[in-house]
Every structure is written in structure tokens, then in C-alpha cells.
Amino acid sequence: MSTIHVDIVSAEREIFAGEAEMLFAPARLGEVGILPGHAPLLTQLKPGEVRVQLKGGEQQAFYISGGMLEVQPKIVTVLSDTAVRAHDLDEAAVLKAKQEAEEALANNTGKLDFTKAQAELAELAAQLQTIQRLRRRGG
Amino acid sequence: MAVGKEIRVKIASVQNTQKITRAMEMVATSKMRKAQERMRAARPYADRMRNVISHVAGANSEYRHPFLVARPVKRVGIIVVSTDRGLCGGLNSNLFRMLIQHLKRWQAENIEFEVCTIGRKALQFFQRVGGKVSGQASKIGDAPHLEQLLGPVKIMIDAYLEGRVDQIFIASNDFVNSMTQKPELEQLVPLKPAADAGLAQYWDYLYEPDATEVLNQLLVRYVESLVYQRVVENIACEQAARMVAMKSASDNAGKLIKELQLIYNKARQAAITQELAEIVGGAAAV
Numbered sequence: 001m002s003t004i005h006v007d008i009v010s011a012e013r014e015i016f017a018g019e020a021e022m023l024f025a026p027a028r029l030g031e032v033g034i035l036p037g038h039a040p041l042l043t044q045l046k047p048g049e050v051r052v053q054l055k056g057g058e059q060q061a062f063y064i065s066g067g068m069l070e071v072q073p074k075i076v077t078v079l080s081d082t083a084v085r086a087h088d089l090d091e092a093a094v095l096k097a098k099q100e101a102e103e104a105l106a107n108n109t110g111k112l113d114f115t116k117a118q119a120e121l122a123e124l125a126a127q128l129q130t131i132q133r134l135r136r137r138g139g
Numbered sequence: 140m141a142v143g144k145e146i147r148v149k150i151a152s153v154q155n156t157q158k159i160t161r162a163m164e165m166v167a168t169s170k171m172r173k174a175q176e177r178m179r180a181a182r183p184y185a186d187r188m189r190n191v192i193s194h195v196a197g198a199n200s201e202y203r204h205p206f207l208v209a210r211p212v213k214r215v216g217i218i219v220v221s222t223d224r225g226l227c228g229g230l231n232s233n234l235f236r237m238l239i240q241h242l243k244r245w246q247a248e249n250i251e252f253e254v255c256t257i258g259r260k261a262l263q264f265f266q267r268v269g270g271k272v273s274g275q276a277s278k279i280g281d282a283p284h285l286e287q288l289l290g291p292v293k294i295m296i297d298a299y300l301e302g303r304v305d306q307i308f309i310a311s312n313d314f315v316n317s318m319t320q321k322p323e324l325e326q327l328v329p330l331k332p333a334a335d336a337g338l339a340q341y342w343d344y345l346y347e348p349d350a351t352e353v354l355n356q357l358l359v360r361y362v363e364s365l366v367y368q369r370v371v372e373n374i375a376c377e378q379a380a381r382m383v384a385m386k387s388a389s390d391n392a393g394k395l396i397k398e399l400q401l402i403y404n405k406a407r408q409a410a411i412t413q414e415l416a417e418i419v420g421g422a423a424a425v
Contacts, residue, residue: 007183007187009183009187010184011181011184011185011285011360011363011364011367012177012180012184012284012285012367013180013181013183014180014183014184017183027347028347028348029347039345040194040343040344040345041345041346042191042195042344042345042346042347042353042357043345043346043347043348043353044347044352044353044356067360068191068353068356068357070187070191070194070344072194077187077190077191079184079187079188079357082284082285082286090289093289093290093293094289094293094297095290096290097255097274097275097276097290097291097293097294098273098274098290098294100275100277101255101273101274101275104262104266104272104275105262105265105266105272111269111270112242112265112269112270113268113269114239114243116267116268116269117235117239117264117268118239120264121232121235121236121239124232125229125232125236128228128229128232134391135390135391
């Protein structure tokens, strides 16, 4: 039986790579089974189990919390999310990031003070240079 | 003998400092190795995604996602990736200096900007010098998770989709090797066309449920993964820079101790000589 190359990756690591006879994945519109030679397909995945049927019929299962599935005739890629993603959760993250920034910058005018920025950076550079000079003198 | 008590105390205190810097150096060395591994582990995802996106760019012609279309620039968004903690040499200040140069150039062209900061140092920098910060994420730790970065990234992506900003950049350090880190500004959105888009493809994917939605999710994930990669890389840079800074601090402490020891020995010798001279003088007087 012919095989198809399967890659399962998440943003933080590679989960599985190898040849398989068949792959099952929880697509948005229902579970799909992918055999070698499948037409090109791009779809979203729901949280669930991705099963890889290896050569000889052995199955390996991976839990994913959603993601994308890309199918090419000879290669299948599962781009797994690292966590459960939902619209409201993402919105909550946005709110949190915004609030924290606003709190930190309560008395900020919103205009960047270039002279101040450069003075500060020059000071830091001078400090570093002094350290280097001291080291050279000492060494 | 009461000679040189101050010097002895000073030596002991420098020794204690040296112990700390040496420990920090060793911690940074092992953390750097781990961060480099994480950097490598994050690569396959972005590579696979880049493949898919180049397929998409080649395959799909009727729908152009806004991420793939450049427009005139009136306002840019920048995600600034810095460290949470200091004691890492000039890593952050080099990054900010590079950033300020770009901001100046934009200012000259009448392009406004807003930033989202990742890491405490960048936030503190903009706190001091001003500038519009629309979001932040800090206390990322040594092993960042994508979820921690979603807030700032989504703020920028939303701003782009709403038309508030016309380009998104990311400023972070590039890990050249453990001795060298290079600050870099990279354009995230609109995506630059993939290099291998040249081969003509006359096919298209089947999209489920539909092209717009699928592409949207794909491209947003892609941007997120790029940001994640930059953050992981910046952590490797932080640890490398800290390792080098702490190594030279330990070396300097060693030098200082040597000098102080020399002074102490001299003072002790002088005291002994003086005492002897006094005894000899006393004996002669009797």
C-alpha cells in the first residue's frame, strides 16, 4: 500500500513526522480521513484527536486543540494550535494587554521625546564604554 | 592583628559579589542552551507554514487577503521585543538605539507610529521617553508560551485590518552566535511575496468551509508563529548577553581581589616591619 508523508507541528515544537497509510483529523465540517493521492485541501481543525495509521496498521493518536490541515497529494501537514483558541479568549488577551499598557503609561503624552530618548541611550552607551575602558586598563 | 581590617572586609565583599556573578554566568549558560533548543524546535512550524502560504499565494487568484496586499503607508505598528530583566550588557539599549533611528526616519517622512511592547524593559523605555503604546506583555519567563503573546499581536493585527496601521514591524535581537547579537527590524505585514512563487500553479485548494476564513486563520497563525520565534530568539540573545556580561564581571572581580590582596599584604608587611623596628629600638634603649 502506498504511503503519504505526515507532518504534525505546533508553534513550539515538532510533534510527529513520518510516513503513514492514512490520517484521520477532526475537520471543522466533520472528521476526515486522508489517503495518499487526496486532492489539495485546506481546512480548519476542531479540538480533538488526530490519528495516524502507520505502515502495518498500527495507529498513533495525538490530541490537538484546533489548528489547520493542509493536504497535498503526497504530503499532509497538521498545523496544531498550542492551546484552545476561541474568539472571546483572544479578545480577553487583547483587553489585558491594552489595560496593562494603559496603566503603565497613565501619564504619557503619546508623543515620543526624541531628545530624551537619545540622551538616555547615550548615557547607557557611555556607561558601557567606561566599563570597557576600565577593563582594558586593568587587563 | 588589627591591620587592614577594612581591606579584608572589602575583599570578602568582592568575593561574595564574584560568587553571585559566577553563578549567574553558569545559569545563563545553561538557559541559553535551552533557549537555543527552543529556537530550533519552533522552526518546523514556521517552515511548514511558509510552504503552505507560498502554495496559497501561487494557487489562489480570486481572493486577495489584506495581509498580502501592500498599501500606502501613513502609520506603522511596531512590536518591540525586549527582555524582562537587566544585567545583560547593551542588549536592550542597542535595540532601542536602532529603533530610534528608524522612528526618526519615519518622523521625517511624516509617518506616525504606535508600538506594542513585549518584555518589561521596552515598556519602561517608552514609559520614560513617551510614545503611543497600545499594548504590552511582560513576565514572559524563560519558556514562553504562544498564549502569552497573543494580546499584543492581536492588537496589531486588528489595527492593521481596521486600517489604523498600514505596516507591522517587529524589532528584536537576532542570535548570530553566543558572542554576537544583532538588533533587527523586520517587516511582518504585509507579507513579502515568497521567493519561490515564480513557478506557475494552475490549481487551487478545496477550502473548508471557505477560502476567506481559512486564509484568515492561516495568515494570523503565521504572524503569531513569527512573533513567537522572535521572542524565543530574543531570550536566547538575552541569556547569551548575560553570560558574557557576567563572565567579564567575574573576571573583573578576580582582578580587583588580586589588587586588594596585594595592598593588604603590603600593609601587613609594613606593620610587621614597624613592630620589629620598635622592639629592636626598645631593646637597644634598655
